[in-house]
Amino acid sequence: MKPEVVLEAEKLTRHYPVSHSLFKSPSLVKALDGVSFTLKRGRTFAVVGESGCGKSTLARLITLIEQPTSGMLKINGIDLSNSEGKDLQEWYARVQIIFQDPYGSLNPRQKVGLALEEPLLVNTSQSKSERQQAARKMLSMVGLRPEHYERYPHMFSGGQRQRIAVARALMLEPEILVLDEPVSALDVSIQAQILNLLTEIQDRLNLAYLFISHDLSVVHHIADEVMVMYLGVPVEFASRDTIFAKPMHPYTQALLSATPVADPFKEKNRIILRGELPSPMNPPSGCTFHPRCPQAIDICSHTVPEIRKIGASKVACHVV
Amino acid sequence: MSEAIANQEGFDAQQSGRLALFKEFWSYFSENRGAVIGMIFFFCVVLVAIFANFIAPHSATEQFRDAFLQPPFWQVGGEWRFPLGTDAVGRDVLSRLIYGSRYSLFIGCIVVSVSLVFGVVLGLCAGFFRGKVDIVIMRVMDVVLAFPSLLLALVLVAILGPSLINAMIAIAIVQQPHYVRLTRAAVLGETTKDYVTAARGIGVGKLRLMFVTILPNCMAPLIVQAALSFSSAILDAAALGFLGMGAQPPTPEWGTMLAEAREFILRAWWVVTFPGVAILTTVLAINLMGDGLRDALDPKLKRS
Numbered sequence: 001m002k003p004e005v006v007l008e009a010e011k012l013t014r015h016y017p018v019s020h021s022l023f024k025s026p027s028l029v030k031a032l033d034g035v036s037f038t039l040k041r042g043r044t045f046a047v048v049g050e051s052g053c054g055k056s057t058l059a060r061l062i063t064l065i066e067q068p069t070s071g072m073l074k075i076n077g078i079d080l081s082n083s084e085g086k087d088l089q090e091w092y093a094r095v096q097i098i099f100q101d102p103y104g105s106l107n108p109r110q111k112v113g114l115a116l117e118e119p120l121l122v123n124t125s126q127s128k129s130e131r132q133q134a135a136r137k138m139l140s141m142v143g144l145r146p147e148h149y150e151r152y153p154h155m156f157s158g159g160q161r162q163r164i165a166v167a168r169a170l171m172l173e174p175e176i177l178v179l180d181e182p183v184s185a186l187d188v189s190i191q192a193q194i195l196n197l198l199t200e201i202q203d204r205l206n207l208a209y210l211f212i213s214h215d216l217s218v219v220h221h222i223a224d225e226v227m228v229m230y231l232g233v234p235v236e237f238a239s240r241d242t243i244f245a246k247p248m249h250p251y252t253q254a255l256l257s258a259t260p261v262a263d264p265f266k267e268k269n270r271i272i273l274r275g276e277l278p279s280p281m282n283p284p285s286g287c288t289f290h291p292r293c294p295q296a297i298d299i300c301s302h303t304v305p306e307i308r309k310i311g312a313s314k315v316a317c318h319v320v
Numbered sequence: 321m322s323e324a325i326a327n328q329e330g331f332d333a334q335q336s337g338r339l340a341l342f343k344e345f346w347s348y349f350s351e352n353r354g355a356v357i358g359m360i361f362f363f364c365v366v367l368v369a370i371f372a373n374f375i376a377p378h379s380a381t382e383q384f385r386d387a388f389l390q391p392p393f394w395q396v397g398g399e400w401r402f403p404l405g406t407d408a409v410g411r412d413v414l415s416r417l418i419y420g421s422r423y424s425l426f427i428g429c430i431v432v433s434v435s436l437v438f439g440v441v442l443g444l445c446a447g448f449f450r451g452k453v454d455i456v457i458m459r460v461m462d463v464v465l466a467f468p469s470l471l472l473a474l475v476l477v478a479i480l481g482p483s484l485i486n487a488m489i490a491i492a493i494v495q496q497p498h499y500v501r502l503t504r505a506a507v508l509g510e511t512t513k514d515y516v517t518a519a520r521g522i523g524v525g526k527l528r529l530m531f532v533t534i535l536p537n538c539m540a541p542l543i544v545q546a547a548l549s550f551s552s553a554i555l556d557a558a559a560l561g562f563l564g565m566g567a568q569p570p571t572p573e574w575g576t577m578l579a580e581a582r583e584f585i586l587r588a589w590w591v592v593t594f595p596g597v598a599i600l601t602t603v604l605a606i607n608l609m610g611d612g613l614r615d616a617l618d619p620k621l622k623r624s
Contacts (some may be wrong), residue, residue, distance in 0.1 A: 063521050064521075065517060065520055066523055088521055092521060092522060092523035093523065095521075096521060096522075097521050099514040099517070099518065100514075101514060103519075104513050104514040104515060105514035105515050105518050106513045106534060107517055107519070107537070108515075108537060108539055109536040110533075118519070118522060118524065119522040119523070122522065122524050122525065122528065123522070123523050143534075165518075168518070168522075172522070178336055183383065253412075
């Protein structure tokens with residue numbers, strides 16, 4: 001059986017105007033410049049890239065916190081990219097997000113139980129006891145004890161807080177969960193616990209995950225499909241096994257070679273990228289990666305590469 | 321049954337949470353001896369104000385025709401009937417001071433709550449909506465701040481007419497910009513945090529987001545500002561009273577008492593001195609307490 005598509009994004013674009021002075025016309029930051037992908041029920045789609053490549057902007061668009069500048073965002077086949085305010089209300093429930101920093105994502109003045117009940121309070125007409133019951137059930141589902149219901153967030157550790165964040169995101173029975181670097185602020189031992197919790201919940205509830213990360217070992221652990229992004233554009237799509245076995249795009253190769261491997265005898269063949277990530281306000285011409293690319297050729301500096309299917313992967317590169 | 325136990329446990333956890341917070345607060349607060357002394361003095365003033373009827377030896381407005389400008393008991397000619405002497409029309413100074421504390425606290429409470437409520441709402445709107453709302457509110461507040469506060473209060477009272485209520489309204493208007501600015505700054509800091517974004521993502525409406533999610537996290541600086549502006553409200557009201565624009569005689573308001581006694585400053589020092597000392601000590605006590613509150617509530621000043 002083919003997994004059902006829950007979310008379809010086509011050429012999603014988000015530009016931020018930045019004005020430097022009163023007299024100059026504002027310049028644009030192209031945080032996201034044409035990203036297309038689909039999320040399927042029960043599958044994990046990972047987005048990988050270095051800081052500033054537009055991963056978190058993507059998360060904000062998918063969760064409907066921000067509107068895309070252009071492009072299409074379909075959830076269950078309904079285009080939401082131009083709807084506003086009230087129309088979106090029911091969709092908020094379908095897409096939920098878990099943030100990187102569990103210390104900032106919980107309201108310090110709100111008891112855990114109330115934090116879990118809030119989604120039900122504002123979106124449904126359940127009675128107080130129904131909400132309480134649902135919250136207590138959810139607490140046990142994410143591996144917390146019922147007595148945690150009355151506590152404040154500052155009484156919990158980072159891992160427990162992230163469990164609370166997961167519980168809150170699940171209260172509205174979403175179909176899509178956006179995980180914005182959900183484990184990168186946690187200790188390695190806790191990371192595994194949270195990842196296992198997420199996998200277990202996905203199996204049980206058949207959720208679609210959009211997993212944003214810069215940690216490739218975590219991506220290897222959890223993803224089904226991987227999208228590599230550079231400066232607001234996707235450069236390579238592939239299934240997890242393909243991308244880790246045979247990375248095509250020079251940027252993907254460099255990224256993978258930078259992952260530490262716990263094997264002192266393994267031969268290291270690191271590709272070191274020159275220079276810095278260019279400013280998204282003034283991206284390089286042609287392929288945005290060409291100033292740093294070890295394999296760049298003439299055409300790269302003036303023609304933007306299209307995404308092509310090469311073997312099992314889809315790559316945007318002139319060289320491969 | 322098991323649920324009852326769970327509830328009980330939850331209740332205990334909640335209690336111990338509050339208790340722990342209060343203990344931490346107290347350990348910081350009690351380190352500052354001035355703040356503790358200020359608080360004790362302030363509570364004494366509150367008690368005096370509450371029980372003025374029982375403590376005061378005489379009525380605040382009763383005139384004793386046999387004792388005009390009688391000195392305090394320790395001076396020649398003084399007697400125990402009037403421990404702090406009497407004023408020019410034969411009223412007991414001590415009783416007037418005791419009743420006057422009611423007015424001072426009343427002024428402080430009303431002014432602080434009015435300016436706090438309006439200031440917080442305006443600051444919350446400015447910080448939350450940004451854009452034009454922000455610009456309009458903050459520019460108006462800048463204009464109010466550009467005037468010397470007492471002068472502006474005087475002008476307002478002159479327009480509204482001199483009375484205690486109008487003086488309080490004027491002082492509240494003058495103090496409000498400070499609350500607006502503080503609230504706006506705190507809201508700007510909180511709005512970008514993830515828990516606010518998470519609440520938005522859940523679909524929490526704007527009003528609930530402003531007042532339930534963001535506002536409780538902005539309270540610490542506001543509590544401190546409220547404590548400190550309590551004293552400046554008393555001071556401003558006394559100043560207005562002294563200038564004849566606040567409480568009108570025969571109200572035993574401390575500033576008004578000073579104004580009435582001004583002409584006797586050389587002949588009968590006690591009529592001027594005691595209201596002045598009362599204002600000074602009360603304001604000082606509240607300021608010390610406010611400083612202690614700030615130290616205890618400001619996370620930046622905390623040692624971890």
